[in-house]
Amino acid sequence: MISHFTDNYQNPDAIELLLFCCSCAGQNKNWTMFRYICHRVHIKKRFTKVMLTFPIRGHIYLECDKYTGIVNQQFRAEVPSDWVQYFEKAQRTPPSFYGDPL
Template sequence: MQEVIMLPSMPGVKSCVFVNRLVAYHETFAPLGNQHKKKSTKQVMSILWHEGISGRSAANVTSAFIKAISMMAEDAKDIVIWCDNCAAQNKNWTLYTSIARFMNSSADFVPQTVTLKFLETGHTFMSADSFHGQVETNMRRKKNVFNFHDFMTVPVIQTCGGSPKTVEMQPQDFTEWDKRVSGGKTVKVPLLK
């Protein structure tokens, strides 16, 4: 996930705006490898939303993962996602149990397998990091990004490695996923195997 993006983003915004700014979120699913040196058939997927729609809790980030997985399942039945070691976003019970629930659901596009792999601590450079840098560079070039619609039209988000795959999350895309993990020995909940 890219660092929080504050909108509007324009030169001198702190000298002229004294109200709360809109917080935008950008979850990126990028293929492995250097996308600049080789032409990849896989494309970057940008999942975008703002705080007016939902926040950045584990359940909200999980909803973005579920949206991405269901879209990836249209093309592939076995999905591998490389995650960084962020415990709050990628290593939590909410994410694990919700993916299990999604896999057992009767949704239109459900993959056969979803594998989450984690990079070693200290070695967390990912393709998404490079993509986030491009987004920030193009936001600076555009200079004035007044609202969420302007943010979605930042050139790199629209091209996403040559083929647009930008998804704007809608309120109905978010689910209050619960983590379904036992806090004590007396609570009976299903165990993950």
């Protein structure tokens, strides 16, 4: 996902990448993530500097984290557009995912 964003949406002249990550070891603090970043800096020469920010444990209050409880983990998405439709219909009480009543 990071490659897709930096290759398609980020300014191609940008030489620094700033990432704000949660402190979950299974998601961001793993060797795969660090190897990927090293690859983008040293092999692909896409960035000259990458800065990873990890907040103090227990102090992550991102807006997107408030909505994780409304996502059905059993939902079967076959293509990305399935997720778009799912999130458009997702609901929390009383407003929907986007804050508008359905």
